[in-house]
Amino acid sequence: MIHRPSPHRRRARSTQDVMRDVLLALVPGTLVMLWLYGPGVLTNLLLTLIAGVATEAAVMRLRGRAVKPPLRDLSALVASALIGLSLPPLAPFWIPLLAGVLAIGLGKQLFGGLGHNPFNPAMVAYAVLLISFPVAMTTTWVSPTRVPDLLATLGHQFGGADGWSGATPLDRYKDLATRLTQSEIAQDPLFNAGLVMPWALLALAWALGGAFLIWRRATFWHAPAGLILGILLPAGVFGYDGDQFVPASMHLLTGATVFAAFFIVTDPVSGATSPRGRLAFGFGAGVLTWVIRTYGGYPDAIAFAVLLMNLAAPMLDQFTRPRVYGHDAARKGPVLEKRS
Amino acid sequence: MIHQSPHRLTGGIHPDERKDLSCDVPVRPAPMADELVFSLQTGRHGLEPCVDDGARVLGGECIARGTGSFSQAWHAPTSGTLHYIDALPATDAYGRPGPGLRLVPDGEDHWCDAEPALSRDDSRETLLARIEWAGIAGMGGAGFPSHIKLASDKPVTTLIINMAECEPYISCDDALARSQAADILRGAAWVKHILGAQRVLIGIEDNKPDAIAALESAAAANPAVDAEIWVCPTVYPSGGEKQLIQILTGEEIPAGQLPQALGYHMHNPATLVAIYDAIEHGRPLTHRLVTLTGEGAADRGNRKVALGTPLHALTQLAGASSDSILIMGGPMMGFEVRSPAAGVVKTTNCLLMASPNELPAAEPEQPCIRCGECATVCPASLQPQTLFWQIQADDAPRAQAEGLMDCIECGACAYVCPSQIPLVSYYRHGKDQLRQRALDQVKSDRARERFEARQARLDAEAEAKAAKRAARAAAMEAAKSGEDPRKAEVQAAVARARARAKQKDTPDT
Numbered sequence: 001m002i003h004r005p006s007p008h009r010r011r012a013r014s015t016q017d018v019m020r021d022v023l024l025a026l027v028p029g030t031l032v033m034l035w036l037y038g039p040g041v042l043t044n045l046l047l048t049l050i051a052g053v054a055t056e057a058a059v060m061r062l063r064g065r066a067v068k069p070p071l072r073d074l075s076a077l078v079a080s081a082l083i084g085l086s087l088p089p090l091a092p093f094w095i096p097l098l099a100g101v102l103a104i105g106l107g108k109q110l111f112g113g114l115g116h117n118p119f120n121p122a123m124v125a126y127a128v129l130l131i132s133f134p135v136a137m138t139t140t141w142v143s144p145t146r147v148p149d150l151l152a153t154l155g156h157q158f159g160g161a162d163g164w165s166g167a168t169p170l171d172r173y174k175d176l177a178t179r180l181t182q183s184e185i186a187q188d189p190l191f192n193a194g195l196v197m198p199w200a201l202l203a204l205a206w207a208l209g210g211a212f213l214i215w216r217r218a219t220f221w222h223a224p225a226g227l228i229l230g231i232l233l234p235a236g237v238f239g240y241d242g243d244q245f246v247p248a249s250m251h252l253l254t255g256a257t258v259f260a261a262f263f264i265v266t267d268p269v270s271g272a273t274s275p276r277g278r279l280a281f282g283f284g285a286g287v288l289t290w291v292i293r294t295y296g297g298y299p300d301a302i303a304f305a306v307l308l309m310n311l312a313a314p315m316l317d318q319f320t321r322p323r324v325y326g327h328d329a330a331r332k333g334p335v336l337e338k339r340s
Numbered sequence: 341m342i343h344q345s346p347h348r349l350t351g352g353i354h355p356d357e358r359k360d361l362s363c364d365v366p367v368r369p370a371p372m373a374d375e376l377v378f379s380l381q382t383g384r385h386g387l388e389p390c391v392d393d394g395a396r397v398l399g400g401e402c403i404a405r406g407t408g409s410f411s412q413a414w415h416a417p418t419s420g421t422l423h424y425i426d427a428l429p430a431t432d433a434y435g436r437p438g439p440g441l442r443l444v445p446d447g448e449d450h451w452c453d454a455e456p457a458l459s460r461d462d463s464r465e466t467l468l469a470r471i472e473w474a475g476i477a478g479m480g481g482a483g484f485p486s487h488i489k490l491a492s493d494k495p496v497t498t499l500i501i502n503m504a505e506c507e508p509y510i511s512c513d514d515a516l517a518r519s520q521a522a523d524i525l526r527g528a529a530w531v532k533h534i535l536g537a538q539r540v541l542i543g544i545e546d547n548k549p550d551a552i553a554a555l556e557s558a559a560a561a562n563p564a565v566d567a568e569i570w571v572c573p574t575v576y577p578s579g580g581e582k583q584l585i586q587i588l589t590g591e592e593i594p595a596g597q598l599p600q601a602l603g604y605h606m607h608n609p610a611t612l613v614a615i616y617d618a619i620e621h622g623r624p625l626t627h628r629l630v631t632l633t634g635e636g637a638a639d640r641g642n643r644k645v646a647l648g649t650p651l652h653a654l655t656q657l658a659g660a661s662s663d664s665i666l667i668m669g670g671p672m673m674g675f676e677v678r679s680p681a682a683g684v685v686k687t688t689n690c691l692l693m694a695s696p697n698e699l700p701a702a703e704p705e706q707p708c709i710r711c712g713e714c715a716t717v718c719p720a721s722l723q724p725q726t727l728f729w730q731i732q733a734d735d736a737p738r739a740q741a742e743g744l745m746d747c748i749e750c751g752a753c754a755y756v757c758p759s760q761i762p763l764v765s766y767y768r769h770g771k772d773q774l775r776q777r778a779l780d781q782v783k784s785d786r787a788r789e790r791f792e793a794r795q796a797r798l799d800a801e802a803e804a805k806a807a808k809r810a811a812r813a814a815a816m817e818a819a820k821s822g823e824d825p826r827k828a829e830v831q832a833a834v835a836r837a838r839a840r841a842k843q844k845d846t847p848d849t
Contacts, residue, residue, distance in 0.1 A: 005765040007751030008699045009355055009508070009671040015706055015758045073706065115707030115759075220712070273712040273725055317726070324743040325350065325582060325720040326595035335741040 015114075019074035021218040022263070025209030026081055029259065032205040033085065036198055038147040040089030043157060044096045045081060051100025052080025059109040075114050079103050082122035082263055086256065086303075087129075090140040090148070090156040090165045095133065099125045119310045120270045126303040138299050140165045143190050144198035166190065169199060169254040171299035173246050182242035196253040203258040210262025222278035223271060224261035230286015231257055238294070245294065257289070260302040270310045277313070277320035284316075285309040342556060345543070345572040347590040349583045351717040352575040353752045355508050355672065357547060362633040363511035365641030367519050370630075370657055372445050376648030377683040378414045380404060381430045381438040387414065389441055393424045399451035400624055402473075403441055410485050412686070413475035415624035417646035420445040431651075431668070431685045435678030443648060455622030460533060467534055467619060474618035475686075476625050480513075480579075480608030481669065483687040486615065489605075496535040497603035500588060501528060501612065503544035503551065504572070504579030507670030510690040512629040513609050515642035517544075517551035520613055521558035527612030529565045530619050535605055540567040543584045547574040576672060577750040581606050583719050595746055610689075630654065630684060636664025636693035645684050651691060652680035660693040667692040671699060672751045706759040714753035714763065720746045724753035724763055731770040736777070739770050747771075804843040811835025 033041045056076040060067045070076065083103045087096055106128070107121025108114070130137045140156070142148060148156070148164040156164060167175070169190060176185045186195060213219045235248035251257060256264075265271060265282045272281040285305045292301030315334075323330040380387045385408030391397055397416045404414040416422070421444045428440030458470055472487035480502060501524065505513045517524060528540050542559075544552055552571060559567040572578055572587045582593050585604055593599050599606055614625045630645045638659030645654065655666065666677040669690055677691075714724035722743045730739040747767050754763040815832035 004665070004676045004701065005762045006674060006749075007672045007755050007764065008665075008667055008674065008676070008694070009755065010702075010760065011353075011355075011756050013756075013758055014703070014760065015709055018709075018711070018758055069704070069706070075709075113707065115709050217713075268709050268711040271710070273710050274715060274723060275712075278712075317723070321723060321742075322715075322721040324595070324722055324746050325586070326592045326597075326746060327743075331742070335738050 015073045015075070018218045019078050021213060021216045022078050023074065023081065025212045025218075026085065026263070028205040028208045029202060030085065032202045033089075036144040036147070036202060037089035037142040038153055039150045040091075040142070040148070040153040040157065041085070043093070043153065044087045044089065044091065045084040047093060047096035048080045048084030048087070048100040048103070049077060051097045052076050052083075052104045053100075055101045055104040056109065059105060060113075063109075070114060073114065076104055076108075079108060079121040083125045085259070086122060086126050088137060088140040088165075088168075089142050090153065091136055092140075093157045095129060095136055099129060102128050115269055117269055118313075120264060120267045120306050123264060123303040123306045123310075127307055130298060130303065138171065139167065141168045142166070145189065145192045168299045169195075170246060170250065170293060173250060174293075174299075177244060177246070180243075182247070195247070196249050199254040203253045206258040206262055210258070213262060213266070219262070219266040219268075220275065220278060222275050223265040223282035226279040226282020226284075227261045227265050227286040227289075228252065228257070228282075230283040230288075231290050232286075234287060234290040234294075251290065251293070255293075255300050256302045260285075260289075260306070264302060264306055265309075270306075270313065272313045272316040272320070274317055274320045274322065276322075277316040280316050280320060281309050281313055284312065341559070342552065342569045342571060345570045345587050347587050348573075349575065349578055349586055349719050350721050351719045351752060352577065353717050353755055354574070355576055355755060357574070358509045358633070359511045359514070359547065361509065361635075362631050362640045362642060363514055367515050367629065367642045367644060370643040370645045370649065370654070372418055372447075372449075372646060373649045373653040374444070375650070376417060376420075376443040376445065376646060377425070377428055377650055377681070378404060378441040378443070378648045379428050379430050379438060379683065379685070380440055381436070382412060382414075382685060385410060387412070389422075389424065391422055393422070395422050396420070396446075397422050397443070399449060400454070400626065401452050402475075402624070403443070406485075410488065411472065411475075412477050412483075412485055413473065413624070414441070414647070415475060415626050416443055417626035417648060418443075418445045419448055419450040429679035429682045431677075431682040431688065433675035433678070435682060440683075457622055458619045464534055467530070470618050470622075471615055474614065474624040476611060476614045476618060477686045478608055479610035479614065479628060479686055479689070481673070481687055481689065483685070486607075486611055490531065490534050492598075492600050492605070494600040495603060496537045496600065496605045498539040498541060498589075498605070499528060499532050499535060499537045500584065500599075500604055500606040501540065501542045501567075502579055502581070502584055502606050502608055503542055503548070503555070504584055505548070506545060506574070506576045506579035507672055507674075507690075508576070509633050509692055510631050510670050511633075512631045512642050512689050514548045514551045515631075516609055516613065516629055517548070518554050521551075521554040522561065523613045523616050524555070524609045525558050525562045525565050525567060526620065527609075527614070527616035528567060528607075529562065530615055531605070531607060531612060532565065537605065540565055541588055542567055542569045543578075543588050544569065544571055545574040545578060546571050576752065577719055577748070580719065580748050580750060582748065625686065628684070628686065628688070630688055631690040632658040632693070633690065634660075634664065634667075634693035635695040635698045636661045645688075647686065648683040650681055650683055651677055654684070654691050655680060655693060658691075658693060661695065663696055664693040665696065665699055667694060667699070672755070673749065702762060703760040705761050708759055708761060711758060713756045713758065717752040717756050719750060719752065720748060722747060727770070728761065728763055728766050731766045731773075736770040736773040740774055744770050744774070800843055804839050807839035807842065808836060811839065 053076050057067050080100050083099045102125035103121040107124035108117045111117040172190050231251050235251040238245045239248040265285050272278050288305035289301045318334050319332050321330050387404040389404045399418045401416050402413050403416050423442045425440050425442045427437035429435040429437050468487045476486040477483045570588050617623045629642050631642050633640045667674045668677050727739045749764050751764050811832050
């Protein structure tokens with residue numbers, strides 16, 4: 001029995017440190033969201049965090065495990081924050097509460113907790129909510145040109161008040177493109193400040209956080225690059241026709257593209273693990289996002305694209321193994337050796 | 341001639357080097373300990389003593405010899421009285437007690453006469469026999485007997501001297517090169533001669549400028565060796581045999597093969613000095629340089645230590661604090677010493693006396709989050725996370741198919757793992773399982789063969805019996821039917837002979 005196995009030295013960088021970096025990287029984007037969409041962003045975030053952490057603690061208790069270690073690694077906070085920031089800012093209060101419970105309970109703990117979930121917990125929650133409550137999830141967005149104050153926000157979230165909410169720019173453009181040309185669409189009140197302008201600022205803020213993560217080596221560049229390439233490639237090819245298709249710039253800068261690039265497809269647990277696998281994972285999610293955005297009925301498609309690619313991640317890993325030292329070629333495909 | 345190596349290893353990490361703790365102090369001899377202990381468990385087949393219990397021995401006298409072909413003799417590092425002892429802990433990660441020898445020095449340090457110096461005219465066999473006699477084993481870590489390594493019959497083009505010393509803290513090869521660079525090259529000249537190699541490369545990390553300078557001037561003074569010094573960037577584990585060859589030549593050793601397959605032969609500089617001593621001075625291997633280092637030690641530095649010196653004598657010498665963690669080797673691949681009563685062996689390159697803060701105990705293992713950090717540092721381009729899952733799922737054969745046996749256990753993956761998973765332990769466990777499976781396979785093959793042979797023998801016996809019975813019945817039949825009884829007897833005899841012949845034909849085991 002060896003008490004202290006080698007190596008005896010370790011780099012002082014724990015899972016907790018990685019998660020803390022992710023939370024820090026979310027700050028600039030969250031601030032810009034607050035400015036764009038009003039206080040609903042914060043109430044969403046608060047409610048999902050409470051629900052998510054409570055669910056994590058409750059499930060750990062139910063499973064008869066220690067409650068503290070999983071809370072200390074901050075992974076529940078990260079998953080809850082990611083889904084909280086994906087929700088429409090004027091969604092009724094039970095949507096963020098449900099989102100936290102779904103992300104942690106259904107997305108993560110049902111499979112055995114940290115490290116065992118095959119799907120991205122935040123995207124599981126998003127997809128379930130979008131399919132179950134399409135109206136509450138699609139019509140409660142805010143136009144950055146008309147930001148509600150705290151009172152109006154709370155009225156929306158906890159009461160039945162209305163008057164501020166609307167669709168996302170991608171949804172709106174797609175809807176208008178069925179009958180108008182690009183120049184006419186630009187006249188829509190939602191696009192007062194330009195087709196991409198206010199949202200581009202948000203994309204920039206997410207990119208700032210992403211750059212921080214890559215600089216801290218908390219994540220790798222492969223998956224974000226893959227996703228952006230996967231969206232821009234088809235969007236660039238078809239986007240020349242702005243009268244029928246959403247232009248590439250809107251695909252990139254509005255919607256959740258940049259947010260997903262740095263915070264969703266970079267989820268290590270449910271993604272591919274080899275560098276080329278991560279690139280393929282991101283690219284696949286990007287192409288699927290464009291396809292579903294363009295031909296599907298939902299305003300955004302990241303969640304479905306990511307969940308589909310989560311299914312493919314183990315296979316991607318098996319086909320993107322690097323060549324091992326001293327071997328002639330990389331081993332491709334699943335290993336089907338006889339089990340013991 | 342100094343070259344910059346144009347190739348890089350895959351992956352790798354940059355742990356704190358901490359070589360400054362020990363490398364600035366000049367090499368000092370360690371005072372002779374009160375007693376020296378030599379484990380007889382060393383080597384592949386164990387050793388047996390070749391002097392009597394209680395005998396007086398002289399320095400340089402052989403006290404134990406290997407029992408198999410992988411022999412590694414022990415020689416007394418000084419004169420004194422020799423005793424047989426039991427329950428001497430082995431100098432390894434387990435410290436299992438076993439038979440050993442204890443030498444109590446008499447303080448007079450009388451030495452027996454040295455063997456005559458050998459020359460270039462002596463045959464290869466004579467030179468190898470001398471190296472075997474001297475008990476020289478690879479002093480870099482593996483401890484493989486040098487005479488067996490050098491007896492390889494594959495053609496060798498290049499001798500590589502592994503001066504990389506990439507483990508943090510260790511500086512004994514650095515100190516050796518600074519104090520005995522000329523001897524390293526003399527040893528290299530002998531090995532080059534024995535192997536018939538054309539080139540001599542010295543691979544050294546760029547964090548040892550003094551050693552590089554010393555080797556350069558020694559190489560200039562010994563032009564016959566024609567040694568090329570290749571400097572490579574400091575990155576762990578550049579000193580791995582496969583890795584250093586990759587760095588110096590850009591070639592990779594084919595999986596499952598030795599460097600000889602490509603015509604390379606790698607040796608540690610201390611081994612070369614020992615070979616030079618054995619051949620030119622007729623002296624066996626009795627001392628080596630040991631780095632005494634770590635924040636737990638007060639008096640750090642490189643010491644020339646007699647083999648067999650108990651480790652507690654060294655910790656005392658270095659003034660180690662009582663709470664320090666004792667590790668033999670470096671912090672990446674060394675092992676925690678279980679019993680400080682064990683003695684210094686030929687592979688003891690470093691004794692790390694770490695303060696508890698310096699090498700904190702492992703944190704509790706957390707779930708793998710598949711971050712893939714380990715895959716980016718693996719020098720063998722493995723996917724450590726995949727191997728880990730498979731071994732955790734008790735599926736070592738699948739891990740083998742993914743390259744488990746290509747793992748060199750350098751520990752780079754575990755070093756970067758944010759979940760504090762002791763990955764190397766998992767890989768060792770998986771490799772053990774594979775070894776066990778192979779053994780079980782051999783055993784069951786043998787059992788099946790035995791069973792099948794027995795079955796064949798029983799079948800043949802039964803058949804022979806049946807034939808005999810048939811013959812007898814035929815004879816009876818003939819007798820009954822009133823034929824000539826003698827004729828029937830003859831018939832029966834023929835049938836019996838046939839049955840016997842048939843029985844002889846079947847394998848009898």
